[in-house]
Amino acid sequence: MSEGYxxxxxxxxxxxxxxxxxxxxxxxxxRPEHLYExxxxxxxxxxxxxxxxxxxxxxxxxxxxEPLSVDYRDFPTLTGGQADVLSAxxxxxxxxxxxxxxxxIMDDDDLRRGVPAVHKxxxxxxxxxxxxxxxxxxxxxxxxxxxxxDRSVAANKRLAKTCTRxxxxxxxxxxxxxxxAVTPDEYLEMVELKTAVLYGAAASIxxxxxxxxxxxxxxxxxxxxDVGRAFQIQDDLLDxxxxxxxxxxxxxxxxxxxxxxxVTLHARQQGVDVENLVDTDSVDEVSEAEIDEAVATLxxxxxxxxxxxxxxxxxxxxxxxxxxxxxxEARDLLDGIANYLVxxxx
Amino acid sequence: MSEGYxxxxxxxxxxxxxxxxxxxxxxxxxRPEHLYExxxxxxxxxxxxxxxxxxxxxxxxxxxxEPLSVDYRDFPTLTGGQADVLSAxxxxxxxxxxxxxxxxIMDDDDLRRGVPAVHKxxxxxxxxxxxxxxxxxxxxxxxxxxxxxDRSVAANKRLAKTCTRxxxxxxxxxxxxxxxAVTPDEYLEMVELKTAVLYGAAASIxxxxxxxxxxxxxxxxxxxxDVGRAFQIQDDLLDxxxxxxxxxxxxxxxxxxxxxxxVTLHARQQGVDVENLVDTDSVDEVSEAEIDEAVATLxxxxxxxxxxxxxxxxxxxxxxxxxxxxxxEARDLLDGIANYLVxxxx
Numbered sequence: 001m002s003e004g005y006x007x008x009x010x011x012x013x014x015x016x017x018x019x020x021x022x023x024x025x026x027x028x029x030x031r032p033e034h035l036y037e038x039x040x041x042x043x044x045x046x047x048x049x050x051x052x053x054x055x056x057x058x059x060x061x062x063x064x065x066e067p068l069s070v071d072y073r074d075f076p077t078l079t080g081g082q083a084d085v086l087s088a089x090x091x092x093x094x095x096x097x098x099x100x101x102x103x104x105i106m107d108d109d110d111l112r113r114g115v116p117a118v119h120k121x122x123x124x125x126x127x128x129x130x131x132x133x134x135x136x137x138x139x140x141x142x143x144x145x146x147x148x149x150d151r152s153v154a155a156n157k158r159l160a161k162t163c164t165r166x167x168x169x170x171x172x173x174x175x176x177x178x179x180x181a182v183t184p185d186e187y188l189e190m191v192e193l194k195t196a197v198l199y200g201a202a203a204s205i206x207x208x209x210x211x212x213x214x215x216x217x218x219x220x221x222x223x224x225x226d227v228g229r230a231f232q233i234q235d236d237l238l239d240x241x242x243x244x245x246x247x248x249x250x251x252x253x254x255x256x257x258x259x260x261x262x263v264t265l266h267a268r269q270q271g272v273d274v275e276n277l278v279d280t281d282s283v284d285e286v287s288e289a290e291i292d293e294a295v296a297t298l299x300x301x302x303x304x305x306x307x308x309x310x311x312x313x314x315x316x317x318x319x320x321x322x323x324x325x326x327x328x329e330a331r332d333l334l335d336g337i338a339n340y341l342v343x344x345x346x
Numbered sequence: 347m348s349e350g351y352x353x354x355x356x357x358x359x360x361x362x363x364x365x366x367x368x369x370x371x372x373x374x375x376x377r378p379e380h381l382y383e384x385x386x387x388x389x390x391x392x393x394x395x396x397x398x399x400x401x402x403x404x405x406x407x408x409x410x411x412e413p414l415s416v417d418y419r420d421f422p423t424l425t426g427g428q429a430d431v432l433s434a435x436x437x438x439x440x441x442x443x444x445x446x447x448x449x450x451i452m453d454d455d456d457l458r459r460g461v462p463a464v465h466k467x468x469x470x471x472x473x474x475x476x477x478x479x480x481x482x483x484x485x486x487x488x489x490x491x492x493x494x495x496d497r498s499v500a501a502n503k504r505l506a507k508t509c510t511r512x513x514x515x516x517x518x519x520x521x522x523x524x525x526x527a528v529t530p531d532e533y534l535e536m537v538e539l540k541t542a543v544l545y546g547a548a549a550s551i552x553x554x555x556x557x558x559x560x561x562x563x564x565x566x567x568x569x570x571x572d573v574g575r576a577f578q579i580q581d582d583l584l585d586x587x588x589x590x591x592x593x594x595x596x597x598x599x600x601x602x603x604x605x606x607x608x609v610t611l612h613a614r615q616q617g618v619d620v621e622n623l624v625d626t627d628s629v630d631e632v633s634e635a636e637i638d639e640a641v642a643t644l645x646x647x648x649x650x651x652x653x654x655x656x657x658x659x660x661x662x663x664x665x666x667x668x669x670x671x672x673x674x675e676a677r678d679l680l681d682g683i684a685n686y687l688v689x690x691x692x
Contacts, residue, residue: 035517102478106471125452125520128474129513132448135481136509143503149495156502157489163482167475171381174471 008336014068015056016049019093022086027094027137038122038130039137042097045113051096051202052089054337058220059085059206061330079211083147088209091141091159092202098134099166099198101127106174135163147209155208158221162201169194176260184265188229188310196228219324223334226318231341233311236261240295240304242345250283252291257283262310267303311342354682360414361402362395365439368432373440373483384468384476385483388443391459397442397548398435400683404566405431405552407676425557429493434555437487437505438548444480445512445544447473452520481509493555501554504567508547515540522606530611534575534656542574565670569680572664577687579657582607586641586650588691596629598637603629608656613649657688 023043029036060067063076070076072086103109104117105127111117119127142156172190176182203224207217236254240263244251254261255278264274277294280286298304318338325331369389375382406413409422416422418432449455450463451473457463465473488502518536522528549570553563582600586609590597600607601624610620623640626632644650664684671677 032514032517032521034521035514102474106474126517128448128452129517131478132481133510133513135478136506136513139485139502139506140510143499143506149499153489153495153498153502156485160482160485160489164479164486167479167482168378168381171378171472171475175378175380 004336005340008333008340011057011067011333012048012050012053012337015053015089018056018072018086019049019052019089022090026087026090026141034122034126035129035133038118038126039094039133041118041121041130042101042112042115043093045115047093047097047113049089049093050337051092051198054199054224054334055089055092055202055206056085057330057334057337058203058325059210061325061328061334062207062210062212062216064326064328065330067330067333075210077147077151077210079148081146081148083151083209084145085206085209087141087145088155088205089202091138092198092205094134094141095138095159095163095166095201096198098131098138099170101131101134103170106170142205145209148211151209151211155205158201158205158208162197165193165197169197182260182265184262184269184306184310187260187262187265191229191232192225195232196225198224199228199231200224216324219321223318223321223338226314226321227338227341230311230314230318230338233262233307233314234342234344236263237304237307237311238345240291240298244288246345250286251288252278252286252294253283255291255294256280256286262307263298263303266306267298267301270301270303272297272301272303315339315342350682351686354679354686357403357413357679358394358396358399358683361399361435364402364418364432365395365398365435368436372433372436372487380468380472381475381479384464384472385440385479387461387464387467387476388447388458389439391461393439393443393459395435395439396683397438397544400545400570400680401435401438401548401552402431403676403680403683404549404671405556407671407674407680408553408556408558408562410672410674411676413676413679421556423493423497423556425494427492427494429497429555430491431552431555433487433491434501434551435548437484438544438551440480440487441484441505441509441512441547442544444477444484445516447477447480449516452516488551491555494557497555497557501551504547504551504554508543511539511543515543528606528611530608530615530652530656533606533608533611537575537578538571541578542571544570545574545577546570562670565667569664569667569684572660572667573684573687576657576660576664576684579608579653579660580688580690582609583650583653583657584691586637586644590634592691596632597634598624598632598640599629601637601640602626602632608653609644609649612652613644613647616647616649618643618647618649661685661688 027040029040056072059075073084074082075085077083100112101118104112105119105124109117110120118130139156142159143152145152169190173194176190200221204217204221207220238247239254240252242251258275268274277297278286278290280290315338319335322331322334373386375386402418405421419430420428421431423429446458447464450458451465451470455463456466464476485502488505489498491498515536519540522536546567550563550567553566584593585600586598588597604621614620623643624632624636626636661684665681668677668680
């Protein structure tokens with residue numbers, strides 16, 4: 001297993017390098033410099049480039065080429081001609097970045113990727129504008145792939161619809177924070193909109209651009225929805241089960257902050273008094289013993305197993321959806337990423 | 347002249363009605379209702395729908411049809427088939443609305459169209475999200491016109507580029523407020539980016555969608571740039587020359603608030619001490635006599651005439667650019683709108 005993960009991590013790193021090389025070319029710091037520096041700030045601060053990696057691997061699997069052997073800028077399509085799939089990968093990455101910048105304003109989060117959030121490093125106006133600029137740049141990138149026009153229209157429709165859904169998901173997330181009686185299914189719907197649809201776009205847009213049939217496109221979209229939701233559930237679980245030093249923040253901080261997760265929403269349905277699982281109000285003051293006790297209660301209520309099962313079901317479904325792709329190395333890597341998303345420990 | 351304006355105003359009103367009828371169809375208040383109510387709030391509060399009117403009139407002139415005689419949803423194109431130009435008009439209007447919502451946050455303005463700004467009526471998060479939702483909806487609308495795919499790609503490229511430019515313009519506007527030595531040409535460049543490019547998009551996108559040649563598209567884009575800049579200069583002039591009761595706010599408020607306009611930037615170049623033209627700091631306390639004196643100083647410096655001449659030149663150029671259209675009633679109305687923009691008194 002650990003050897004498989006090395007392959008997966010190598011695959012992600014190689015594609016991240018391509019994405020990172022393209023960023024200064026496609027998003028140069030030109031006039032007004034202050035604005036373009038702010039658009040680049042969070043992109044340059046890091047990020048795994050997981051969604052672009054998925055996009056590029058789908059392209060490689062679909063055309064059945066040896067991974068990393070073909071220029072992403074001049075990628076062959078199923079119907080002849082070329083398309084710039086790296087430009088499509090950048091479109092997905094800058095949409096992800098725009099949503100992080102605006103979400104951090106809404107949540108008034110101070111830090112992101114280990115650096116100050118854009119509205120902290122710059123200011124509110126610059127952060128709003130940097131997000132807005134990345135938003136239109138994404139469409140510029142996805143309209144410039146050189147794919148056949150009908151394919152380009154379909155891919156951009158998917159992107160536009162995806163952005164609308166992300167806004168709906170963020171709106172539900174804010175609404176749920178002010179509400180007690182959120183069900184696990186409502187939570188999963190919110191996660192689908194806020195997080196998973198962009199995975200769906202990343203997995204399906206290359207198929208659309210390269211001329212795959214409708215059935216393939218939809219299976220890949222569903223693959224993205226599956227693994228995107230699984231990823232979020234795993235995030236919720238890691239907060240409870242991974243030691244603080246591995247997690248890079250206090251374990252159980254979601255409990256301390258009364259954040260709704262699939263685990264706590266399930267527990268509430270089982271009659272657990274979730275708000276009072278942890279008495280301490282501050283992540284700086286909570287004890288490991290207190291977290292251990294809370295996690296034990298959640299475990300007894302079956303909530304941890306419930307979340308783990310939901311994540312595992314989604315990954316199983318996600319892997320089935322990959323079967324529309326030819327059986328090759330790139331597909332194996334996508335399969336490995338799906339496993340990695342729910343088996344990672346931080 | 348006043349009879350001509352009645353025709354122009356009638357033309358705007360008729361097209362505004364079509365746009366307003368389409369809004370609840372295309373932007374229904376569905377789940378999450380709170381978000382979609384916020385996207386509609388400013389749209390429903392009013393607005394002339396000037397840009398959509400220009401878009402629809404260009405379509406009518408180009409196809410040489412009698413104004414209002416053809417269904418905008420099923421509009422003939424120059425190359426056969428139909429396109430939904432009303433959907434394109436909505437795209438432009440929702441982009442305009444998104445920029446107003448986000449600009450009001452950045453400027454912390456309380457009022458817009460006589461009602462509280464979205465971030466005041468709702469809150470910061472809802473306003474950011476409402477703007478973000480309208481942003482993607484615009485691309486959804488412009489991707490759904492049913493125009494030929496190559497036309498659709500070209501039109502959406504124009505829209506994406508336009509949105510990027512608007513962000514650049516807003517960024518320059520914020521930068522200029524913190525700087526003294528802004529030249530009239532820099533100011534006009536900022537106005538071009540922040541305001542005029544969306545007029546350019548409104549005037550050229552119908553030509554792109556309906557299959558006009560490149561020369562026609564570019565002339566119409568330039569028409570939009572011309573009248574968009576003229577519109578902003580006229581706004582600057584009206585603040586100085588129109589009586590407060592007609593203006594709906596204190597005449598000279600730009601001077602009181604030390605806002606940079608083409609008039610004051612020209613005057614500064616002429617050696618006028620613009621910051622101290624008006625001593626009073628509050629629009630509630632300034633006297634008409636004080637404004638009169640300041641305006642007289644600006645007039646003596648030639649700055650009012652300078653701005654008026656620049657606006658007039660732009661309208662003349664804008665009208666020349668209209669000559670790519672067939673000579674018909676719709677073109678006359680576009681001509682009338684260009685005059686109206688610089689001759690209006692409020």
